[in-house]
Amino acid sequence: MKKIYLGLLGYGNVGKATAKLLKQRRSLLKKRAGCDLVLKKICDKNDNPYEILRDPNIDIVIELIGGIHPAKEYISEAIDKGKFVVTANKALLAEEGKYLFNKAKEKGKSIYFEASVGAGIPIIKSLKEGLSADRFNGIFGILNGTSNFILSQMSYLGIEFKSALRQTQKSGFAERDVNLDVEGIDSAHKLLLLVYLCFGKFFNLKDVFVEGITEILALDIVYARELGFTIKLLAVAKREGADLELRVHPALLPSPHPLANVDGINNAIYVSSDLAGDLLFYGPGAGRNAAASAVISDLISAALNIQAGLFRKGVCVVEDTAVKRLRHIKETESRYYIRFLAEDKHGVLANISGILAKYKISIASVTQKQRKRADVVPIVMILHKAKEKDLRIALEKIAGLPVIHEKPLAIRIEEP
Amino acid sequence: MKKIYLGLLGYGNVGKATAKLLKQRRSLLKKRAGCDLVLKKICDKNDNPYEILRDPNIDIVIELIGGIHPAKEYISEAIDKGKFVVTANKALLAEEGKYLFNKAKEKGKSIYFEASVGAGIPIIKSLKEGLSADRFNGIFGILNGTSNFILSQMSYLGIEFKSALRQTQKSGFAERDVNLDVEGIDSAHKLLLLVYLCFGKFFNLKDVFVEGITEILALDIVYARELGFTIKLLAVAKREGADLELRVHPALLPSPHPLANVDGINNAIYVSSDLAGDLLFYGPGAGRNAAASAVISDLISAALNIQAGLFRKGVCVVEDTAVKRLRHIKETESRYYIRFLAEDKHGVLANISGILAKYKISIASVTQKQRKRADVVPIVMILHKAKEKDLRIALEKIAGLPVIHEKPLAIRIEEP
Numbered sequence: 001m002k003k004i005y006l007g008l009l010g011y012g013n014v015g016k017a018t019a020k021l022l023k024q025r026r027s028l029l030k031k032r033a034g035c036d037l038v039l040k041k042i043c044d045k046n047d048n049p050y051e052i053l054r055d056p057n058i059d060i061v062i063e064l065i066g067g068i069h070p071a072k073e074y075i076s077e078a079i080d081k082g083k084f085v086v087t088a089n090k091a092l093l094a095e096e097g098k099y100l101f102n103k104a105k106e107k108g109k110s111i112y113f114e115a116s117v118g119a120g121i122p123i124i125k126s127l128k129e130g131l132s133a134d135r136f137n138g139i140f141g142i143l144n145g146t147s148n149f150i151l152s153q154m155s156y157l158g159i160e161f162k163s164a165l166r167q168t169q170k171s172g173f174a175e176r177d178v179n180l181d182v183e184g185i186d187s188a189h190k191l192l193l194l195v196y197l198c199f200g201k202f203f204n205l206k207d208v209f210v211e212g213i214t215e216i217l218a219l220d221i222v223y224a225r226e227l228g229f230t231i232k233l234l235a236v237a238k239r240e241g242a243d244l245e246l247r248v249h250p251a252l253l254p255s256p257h258p259l260a261n262v263d264g265i266n267n268a269i270y271v272s273s274d275l276a277g278d279l280l281f282y283g284p285g286a287g288r289n290a291a292a293s294a295v296i297s298d299l300i301s302a303a304l305n306i307q308a309g310l311f312r313k314g315v316c317v318v319e320d321t322a323v324k325r326l327r328h329i330k331e332t333e334s335r336y337y338i339r340f341l342a343e344d345k346h347g348v349l350a351n352i353s354g355i356l357a358k359y360k361i362s363i364a365s366v367t368q369k370q371r372k373r374a375d376v377v378p379i380v381m382i383l384h385k386a387k388e389k390d391l392r393i394a395l396e397k398i399a400g401l402p403v404i405h406e407k408p409l410a411i412r413i414e415e416p
Numbered sequence: 417m418k419k420i421y422l423g424l425l426g427y428g429n430v431g432k433a434t435a436k437l438l439k440q441r442r443s444l445l446k447k448r449a450g451c452d453l454v455l456k457k458i459c460d461k462n463d464n465p466y467e468i469l470r471d472p473n474i475d476i477v478i479e480l481i482g483g484i485h486p487a488k489e490y491i492s493e494a495i496d497k498g499k500f501v502v503t504a505n506k507a508l509l510a511e512e513g514k515y516l517f518n519k520a521k522e523k524g525k526s527i528y529f530e531a532s533v534g535a536g537i538p539i540i541k542s543l544k545e546g547l548s549a550d551r552f553n554g555i556f557g558i559l560n561g562t563s564n565f566i567l568s569q570m571s572y573l574g575i576e577f578k579s580a581l582r583q584t585q586k587s588g589f590a591e592r593d594v595n596l597d598v599e600g601i602d603s604a605h606k607l608l609l610l611v612y613l614c615f616g617k618f619f620n621l622k623d624v625f626v627e628g629i630t631e632i633l634a635l636d637i638v639y640a641r642e643l644g645f646t647i648k649l650l651a652v653a654k655r656e657g658a659d660l661e662l663r664v665h666p667a668l669l670p671s672p673h674p675l676a677n678v679d680g681i682n683n684a685i686y687v688s689s690d691l692a693g694d695l696l697f698y699g700p701g702a703g704r705n706a707a708a709s710a711v712i713s714d715l716i717s718a719a720l721n722i723q724a725g726l727f728r729k730g731v732c733v734v735e736d737t738a739v740k741r742l743r744h745i746k747e748t749e750s751r752y753y754i755r756f757l758a759e760d761k762h763g764v765l766a767n768i769s770g771i772l773a774k775y776k777i778s779i780a781s782v783t784q785k786q787r788k789r790a791d792v793v794p795i796v797m798i799l800h801k802a803k804e805k806d807l808r809i810a811l812e813k814i815a816g817l818p819v820i821h822e823k824p825l826a827i828r829i830e831e832p
Contacts (some may be wrong), residue, residue: 021549021691107755113544120692122538122546130530130538132438132448133712219518258677258698268696275437275709276536276699280684282674285696291690296549300731308724315716318447 002035004303007052009074009364010064011044014115017288018062018295025296027073033300035307053077060302062295063087066176072096076110079104084306086298088115088291091180094189098202110305110314112298117143117190117414118267119282119290122297127197127271132315134273135322136198138238140416143190145265145285146181147213147233152263155221155230157192161214183212184248191235194269198237200319204244205355209329212248215409220339223367223380224252224411229337230260234414243327251414258282259416270416278319278416330389335413336363338383338395341376343403349379352398376405382413418451420719423468425490427460427479430504430531433704434478434711441712449716451723464753469493476718476792478711479503479825482592488512491527495520501720502714503529504707507596510605526721526730527712533559533606534683536706537699538713543613543687548687548731551738552614555655556832559606560683562700563629563649568679571637571646573633577630599628600649600664607651607664610685614653616735619662625745627665631825636755639783639796640668640827644760645753646676650830658740661748667830668753674698675832686832694832751780751829754799755810757792759819765795768814777802798829 006022008015022029022039030036040058043049052058053074061078063085064069071092078085085104087093093100093113104111113125114203142148146168153164161182169178180186188208196202213233222230229252238245248281253260262268272278284290342348353363367380381390395408422438424431438445438455446452456474459465468474469490476492479501481487487508493500497761500614501520503509509516509529520527530540562584569580577598585594597601604624612618629649640647645668654661657773669676683701688694699705721730758764770791780798799807811824 025549027732028551029549032731034729109736118548120547120689121695122542122692125546126538126542129717130713131536131709132716133445133709134536256648256677258674261672261674261677273536273709275705275708276538277703279537279697279699279747281695281697285695287693289691290693293547293549293689297546300548301545304729304731305724307729308721313450313720313723315448315720316450318444374779 001030001357002307003038004035004060004306005058006060006062006299007040007055008042008062008064009049009052010066011042012064013288014291015042015064017066021292021296029296029300033303035303037041037299037303047385049074053081056081059306060084060086060299062299063089063403064295065089066091068092068095072100075100076103079107079109080106082109084109084112086112087173088113088295090116090186090189090193094192094205097193097196106335108304112302113193114298115294116289117193118269118281118283119285119287120304121267121269121281121292123194123269124197126281127194128317129315131271131273131276134275135320136239137272137274138416139191139194139198139236140259140270140414141187141194141235142156142190142232142259142262142266142268143187143235144181144233144283145267146178147187148262148267149265150182150284151213151216151221151231151233154216154218158218158222160218161216182214184210187233187235187248191237191246195237195246196315199244199323200317201323203326207246209247209249213250215407216250218343219378220409220411223339223378225255225336227382228255228363228394229253229328230255230412231411232259232262236414240327241320242324244323245327247329250394250411253414254409257416262303272416279325331394332388333385335385336383336391337411337413338381339409340379341405342379342400343375343405344377345403348403351401351403352379355394355397359390361390361394417446418723419454420451421454421456421474422476422715423456423471424458424478424480425468425484426467427458428480429550429704430707430711431458431480433708434480437708437712440754442498442736444693445716446713449719451719453715453719458796460502465490466631469497474499474501475722476500476715477504478715480711481505482507484508484511488516491516491605492519495523495525498523498525500525500528500718502528502530502711502718504711506602506605506609509641510608513609513612523553528717528718529609530714531707531710533609534685534697534699535701535703536709537683537685537697538710539610539697540613542697543610544733545731547692547723550691552655553688553690554659554790554832555607555610555614555652556675556686556830557603557605557607557610557651558675558678558682558684559647559651559701560597560649561683563603564678564683564701565681566598567629567632567647567649570632570634574638576634577632598630600626603651603664607653609664609822610681611653611662613733615660615739616733617739619742622646623662623742625663625665629666631823632666636825636827639755640753641671641796643798644671645669645780645829646671647775647827648675648678654726655739656743658738659743660739660741661743663745668827669830673832688832746808748804749801750804751801752799753827753829754797755825756795757812757821758795759791759821760793761819767817767819768795771810771813775806777806777810
């Protein structure tokens, strides 16, 4: 039986799980892959990566270091040396994917990256191969397990962001720089990879409007729920005619929507495609074994291609030429949930609604509840469809009113 | 650019959509597949299929005739002639898959069948390739769009099965023999294919316990909802130790469960795998374009392998040797929803609960509502976990009571 030799760069949680599973499941994987996947070398922080990158017998390099450097240089070198690459590195691919994929193409090799989005959910393969006949209208994803866990904790326990964050960190679901999670950067990286698969183009992080979950209060979650919505950190790529909107921000989803019911560390990707229809892919978005599942399935795909002897091309990612431009967030329209913390004085509501009216923004509903022992009261409004540009100006004016405490919060209502 | 020639057997809805899309999207598909997919011949009912099967230039045969014969003979001949096969025929593969897959393996060819389960949801590719590192604990599927549409209609409109069926037929979602749908046979066929992929073994239709949705009343849906459940026709393959349970039957799912919210013609497959975790794949389970999406993605997969020149093996389906036997339905245990239509006389409840107690079945809750202008009242109970064997005997005794009208209904409560 043919042996395929693997080299592993990075020996953190996912690396360890991958190494362990390759050993424990060797016989099952042999049968499924029709070859023996042999992990020849592991390179941790203090080891010399070139022992893997320059070993002519190693067929596939697994990159699980994370971050841009030196992962980029290692992957480049691996491709130059004629190796296939399997990686979970969304930040690197989001920022340097164009360069790396082109390089791999030139060399007749492939980079596999199933583990980079949605852990064990086979979303990369599904978009690239399963939906290879389709054109795409939109992607709506809950792509960051940590943020989703925090929002779920805030919802179930009625606690504020900071306590929920602490709990999440205690649970071990937020090992890395948690700012990347709660500020939406990690979701944006993943969105860029999905957009590449669906629309055939690499955009940059700066092309994505990104807003995190740090300003959401426990009361926003409660009010939203009473109004029939659930708050999620949503990554959106939405085609509107020839425009494409790219954004990551908290969103109110109608509570019965399948995305609204994705709790805890789960991820979900809702894909609107023109033939297969609206599809949802759901599952745990974190966990060492879940990520290792994706890494190993990539190894098997690569191994099958290596075994075929010739270079077998995969499905080509094709640019969707119907997308002509990116639509700036200020040009977008949406229904909104807005929340003010205001002094409990008469005339406040008249002031706020007066300003909204001035900018032709109409109110669908208002909720103002008396809070015990509080000198400020939350005022919550659902707005009819409004232009983001107008809303921002109006909110700034409202924020300037002396009766308004703290920055007003606006959350888009999405109904994918 | 290399041309790959296709022959299409069967020119119904899906066949027509496939042919049309191959033409309309030729240039997109060329780019994605790296070759030109040319539909050389179409064979409708009155044409000679051997013009396709015996054409040495045709590389891939698309079988969209449905049913066992003559589809089986045609696919056999296609494989004998060295062709790849793409089919949507779940009934054929469920009944003759073992024979056909073995035959294809011997000839070094593949049979692709993404369109056979869940229309455009890429569940076949996901189970086979995306989860190729995983072992499976269970599959819970809403696999029949027609039945699900009927149950949704009953739920939204409060109508009975027969009216909902008529409406569904009017909507065009039930073209074929609708008995296969509402009696659970179609779901069982699809379940057998998923079980083959996950557990590596072809079971037979007779190995699956099958119960349809025809005995569900509108009031069952209402009562279930009040109790926090939604009724779905569920296909279940569940590992319990060394046993495997295979069953298709209506089930009460907790209303917040992702499967409970799958409405209309949508399908969903909930997969419990040991590394990737619990995953859900959701989307339209019917529709000509959705099925054509799956057919064409299979054509692209086949074309990529044909282009590679050598025979490229796919992921091998491997038997899960931990599964030692099938568990008969009578050996299973479950919580149950049971409903009786009884005369509104005193002592009825005592009679029923007495019989249940005799078989050591304990009641979790009882609902008995006064119905206007009715001589019979529905009595609904939720039972604690009970043995199916015991329950069946008890229900038979209860059905024999003179105060009980019509056959009692028992529905399993599932919490995947």
